[in-house]
Amino acid sequence: MQFGHFDDEAREYVITTPHTPYPWINYLGSQEFFGLISHTGGGYSFYRDAKMRRLTRYRYNNTPVDSGGRIFSINDGGDVWSPGYFPYKKDLDFFETRHGMGYSRITGARGGLKVSTLFFVPVDINAEIHQVTVSNESDAAKSVTLFSFVEFCLWNAEDDQTNYQRNLNIGEVEVVEGNIYHKTEYRERRDHFAVYGVNAPIAGFDTDRDTFLGHQNGFGEAEVPAAGKSANSVASGWYPIGSHSLDVTLEPGESKTYTFTLGYLENPKDQKWESKGIVNKAPALELLEKFDTNEKTDAQFATLRSYWDHLLGSYTVSSSDEKLDRMVNIWNQYQSMVTYNMSRSASYFETGIGRGMGFRDSNQDLLGFVHLVPERAKERIIDIASTQFEDGSAYHQYQPLTKRGNNAVGSGFNDDPMWLVLGTAAYIKETGDYSILDVPTPFDNDESTALPLMEHLKRSFDHVTNNLGPHGLPLIGRADWNDCLNLNCFSDTPGESFQTTENQAGGVAESVFIAGMFAAIGPDYVELARRRGDEAEANRAQQAIDEMKQAVLDHGWDGAWFRRAYDFYGNPIGSDENDEGKIWIEPQGYCIMGGIGLDDGKAVQALDSVRERLNTPHGIVLLNPPFTEYKIELGEVSTYPEGYKENAGIFCHNNPWIIIAETMVGRNENAWEYYKQIAPAYREEQSEVHQLEPYVYAQMIAGKDASRHGQAKNSWLTGTASWNFVTVSQYLLGVRADYDGLVVDPCIGAEIAQFTVKRQIRGAEYVINVTNSGGKGATLTVDGVAIDGDTVPYAPAGSTVVVDAVV
Ligand code: GLC
Ligand code: GLC
Numbered sequence: 080m081q082f083g084h085f086d087d088e089a090r091e092y093v094i095t096t097p098h099t100p101y102p103w104i105n106y107l108g109s110q111e112f113f114g115l116i117s118h119t120g121g122g123y124s125f126y127r128d129a130k131m132r133r134l135t136r137y138r139y140n141n142t143p144v145d146s147g148g149r150i151f152s153i154n155d156g157g158d159v160w161s162p163g164y165f166p167y168k169k170d171l172d173f174f175e176t177r178h179g180m181g182y183s184r185i186t187g188a189r190g191g192l193k194v195s196t197l198f199f200v201p202v203d204i205n206a207e208i209h210q211v212t213v214s215n216e217s218d219a220a221k222s223v224t225l226f227s228f229v230e231f232c233l234w235n236a237e238d239d240q241t242n243y244q245r246n247l248n249i250g251e252v253e254v255v256e257g258n259i260y261h262k263t264e265y266r267e268r269r270d271h272f273a274v275y276g277v278n279a280p281i282a283g284f285d286t287d288r289d290t291f292l293g294h295q296n297g298f299g300e301a302e303v304p305a306a307g308k309s310a311n312s313v314a315s316g317w318y319p320i321g322s323h324s325l326d327v328t329l330e331p332g333e334s335k336t337y338t339f340t341l342g343y344l345e346n347p348k349d350q351k352w353e354s355k356g357i358v359n360k361a362p363a364l365e366l367l368e369k370f371d372t373n374e375k376t377d378a379q380f381a382t383l384r385s386y387w388d389h390l391l392g393s394y395t396v397s398s399s400d401e402k403l404d405r406m407v408n409i410w411n412q413y414q415s416m417v418t419y420n421m422s423r424s425a426s427y428f429e430t431g432i433g434r435g436m437g438f439r440d441s442n443q444d445l446l447g448f449v450h451l452v453p454e455r456a457k458e459r460i461i462d463i464a465s466t467q468f469e470d471g472s473a474y475h476q477y478q479p480l481t482k483r484g485n486n487a488v489g490s491g492f493n494d495d496p497m498w499l500v501l502g503t504a505a506y507i508k509e510t511g512d513y514s515i516l517d518v519p520t521p522f523d524n525d526e527s528t529a530l531p532l533m534e535h536l537k538r539s540f541d542h543v544t545n546n547l548g549p550h551g552l553p554l555i556g557r558a559d560w561n562d563c564l565n566l567n568c569f570s571d572t573p574g575e576s577f578q579t580t581e582n583q584a585g586g587v588a589e590s591v592f593i594a595g596m597f598a599a600i601g602p603d604y605v606e607l608a609r610r611r612g613d614e615a616e617a618n619r620a621q622q623a624i625d626e627m628k629q630a631v632l633d634h635g636w637d638g639a640w641f642r643r644a645y646d647f648y649g650n651p652i653g654s655d656e657n658d659e660g661k662i663w664i665e666p667q668g669y670c671i672m673g674g675i676g677l678d679d680g681k682a683v684q685a686l687d688s689v690r691e692r693l694n695t696p697h698g699i700v701l702l703n704p705p706f707t708e709y710k711i712e713l714g715e716v717s718t719y720p721e722g723y724k725e726n727a728g729i730f731c732h733n734n735p736w737i738i739i740a741e742t743m744v745g746r747n748e749n750a751w752e753y754y755k756q757i758a759p760a761y762r763e764e765q766s767e768v769h770q771l772e773p774y775v776y777a778q779m780i781a782g783k784d785a786s787r788h789g790q791a792k793n794s795w796l797t798g799t800a801s802w803n804f805v806t807v808s809q810y811l812l813g814v815r816a817d818y819d820g821l822v823v824d825p826c827i828g829a830e831i832a833q834f835t836v837k838r839q840i841r842g843a844e845y846v847i848n849v850t851n852s853g854g855k856g857a858t859l860t861v862d863g864v865a866i867d868g869d870t871v872p873y874a875p876a877g878s879t880v881v882v883d884a885v886v
Contacts, residue, residue: 080765082094094177094178095174101427102119105179106181107182111127112125112343113126113129113420115426117427120149122137124341129236129431130432133232134232135149138240146165146297149228150166150229151226153223155190157307158189158190162186162188166297171187171189191218193214197212202382205344210336212336213335214332215329215330218331220330221328226309227323228320231321233246250316251319252321257323258363259286259323260363266356271346272358273344274363274366278338278340278373281324282325283323284311285303285322286319287310287317287318287320291303291310338373342366392839394408395408406803406807414775418800421796422436422796423437423797427794429793435478436477438477438499439492440798442498444800446502448801450509453512467496467539469522469523471535471537471541471542475489488578488579491557492562494593496539497597500536500540500604504603510841513611516531516611517533518531533607533611537616550589553627555567558577563718563719564713564725566652567586588646588647591641594630594631594673596669597624598670602621604620631670635666637662640667643663643702653702659705659707660703664734664737665701670685677743686740686746695783698729698756699729699756706727721785727783728779729757734756735799735805738753739806742813759772759773759774765789770790770791771794775800776797777799778792778796811825817870820873821838821871822870825857842877843873843874843875845882848881848883857869857884859871862881862882863881
């Protein structure tokens with residue numbers, strides 16, 4: 080069952096009913112100002128940091144789950160309704176939400192009136208635009224009143240939902256010439272305020288929530304829209320809001336368009352005031368002027384569209400499979416951008432107050448983003464590396480506003496360091512900019528300790544070899560990629576965090592996964608050392624990698640698959656010896672990506688075990704059998720009910736590692752099948768099972784041991800986005816940036832018999848025409864001349880290179 084359809088031409092997903100199984104959302108903004116918007120207009124907006132600078136309020140855990148947000152209300156002769164359906168829930172004659180690249184358009188019609196609102200955040204402007212078009216589709220003249228509504232958050236989103244004894248006293252606004260200014264705490268230390276304005280004369284306004292709704296009412300019973308007239312209320316403490324009313328008179332067939340602007344503004348400290356207590360509104364007026372005609376708004380929207388045309392031009396495919404094309408060309412890249420911007424901060428599953436930017440998360444996120452805006456990836460790499468400690472370990476997270484490591488979460492996740500090598504290598508392969516390795520980069524943000532970035536990579540690499548356990552495998556620390564495999568935690572206190580609780584000392588818990596990562600990512604460090612002329616360092620590092628591979632073969636192989644880890648006491652985890660959690664997905668993927676078992680049949684055997692024990696029609700589960708009780712020596716992984724999250728859920732992030740591994744052993748059909756199992760466009764027809772957006776990946780799909788097998792949770796902000804883009808673009812379609820050229824090595828199901836990839840990189844364009852028989856290894860012709868090997872050398876900027884590949 081579907082709740083809409085794709086419109087690939089427009090790069091939109093079109094939702095045709097308000098009654099989706101869950102709010103299906105989109106993101107507005109890709110630089111500093113962001114909004115989350117559901118298909119009915121719910122969600123919130125913030126400037127840079129979803130915790131510290133939240134403009135509008137959102138209530139998680141609410142009923143209905145998606146109340147509030149941006150509400151446009153119509154009073155048409157006493158009939159009060161909203162084109163977004165909520166909160167009045169009046170039947171609509173037409174409903175449609177189009178989620179596009181950085182914008183959403185919500186259209187509803189009732190009683191001969193159609194109201195269509197375009198929501199977007201313009202390029203380089205810190206504001207969210209609501210462009211409302213009201214059309215009279217009846218054959219009589221109409222006079223209606225249109226009400227806008229947003230509810231202000233008192234900036235710090237966490238404090239906003241905890242500190243009522245203070246907060247209910249501090250709300251302050253100003254209303255001048257129809258523009259509503261939210262200035263809570265501006266009288267003291269804040270230099271920022273918000274404005275909500277409209278480019279037309281208003282009939283009235285409200286800024287006090289209780290007046291607008293009525294003290295005992297929910298949103299759907301709001302008094303002001305029902306009365307058809309604003310009360311011109313001025314908030315004083317309590318709950319400040321922004322609402323305008325406009326009288327709209329329309330002849331039959333006539334339309335009128337209004338632009339509402341919700342903006343974030345800052346003033347220099349010495350220019351805060353116009354007069355005592357009155358905000359200096361100059362920056363707000365400058366902003367509103369940019370949207371004072373609908374033509375100006377249209378032009379800003381056109382700029383946003385071409386911004387995305389440009390971004391998405393750097394990798395496109397054209398094949399006979401429209402689902403593949405729409406994932407690659409549109410939605411997977413779009414989600415990678417959003418994930419890069421948000422890390423794990425703000426979604427309908429992440430509150431925007433809890434987590435900073437993850438060290439491992441951000442490094443992986445940039446894998447799917449680096450080809451879009453490489454300069455930003457470079458900045459991010461330096462930001463991340465600047466939080467690293469001198470011994471190579473890393474804060475697990477850092478705060479985006481301060482760019483400092485987050486002490487509350489601390490460090491000790493022993494996979495973190497190596498991801499920096501992977502992220503940096505991806506940047507260099509994309510750009511050829513080796514100078515990043517020379518950028519002076521501090522440790523723990525202390526500028527006096529700055530050393531070239533290359534030294535950070537060395538510390539990352541050495542952190543693994545400096546922390547080996549009794550089997551010569553890396554010690555796991557708090558956890559590795561799997562945050563829930565907490566082998567040193569031994570927590571017995573309810574509610575205690577597995578991520579931060581003091582670990583027990585003296586254990587020897589080791590991770591086969593980190594060993595696999597080291598084998599897979601280490602060679603990039605070797606290569607970079609070599610390219611810097613440091614042959615001795617390259618050899619030293621290569622030897623460490625070889626030893627690690629041997630340690631995996633000696634102690635990480637269980638007989639039919641790779642083991643997962645050794646526990647605190649040195650007992651194997653992910654072994655046939657265990658009753659539960661016999662086999663885990665992560666080491667099967669990463670050890671093979673590290674080349675382990677490719678030449679002796681172990682890789683194929685491990686992948687066969689994955690297929691037999693972990694695969695389902697909804698994706699590959701994380702482990703099997705699931706844990707049926709809490710195991711104190713394993714930690715959080717055993718806290719989840721069977722089939723959810725790390726306890727045998729389909730954790731989509733690591734399915735791609737298996738897909739890549741399958742391409743490495745040349746089993747294209749398996750790889751292709753696994754890809755399609757979790758790719759959202761291929762799951763669209765089962766939306767009633769999947770439940771979440773069919774245009775973006777979710778972190779998890781309930782596994783085979785869950786009663787709701789196939790149901791997704793935690794959409795949008797997941798490393799799944801970038802890893803799937805890497806997988807489909809670089810391994811299935813097989814076009815990947817390397818140091819000296821573009822590798823063309825397609826490994827995709829025979830079903831895709833012919834396709835063309837267009838790749839822009841380092842200023843040149845490559846048009847790669849592939850004829851595919853489903854095997855592995857392509858014969859390449861570059862501009863008509865046959866070449867040896869799989870690498871098309873980089874051409875000078877400005878050139879177009881035509882590659883023919885026959886698989
Ligand atoms: C979450 C975290 C990620 C972790 C994964 C597995 O997605 O963001 O860092 O690797 O869970 O536990
Ligand atoms: C929980 C989740 C895991 C996430 C971690 C960090 O452990 O299961 O996926 O990475 O929290 O917030």
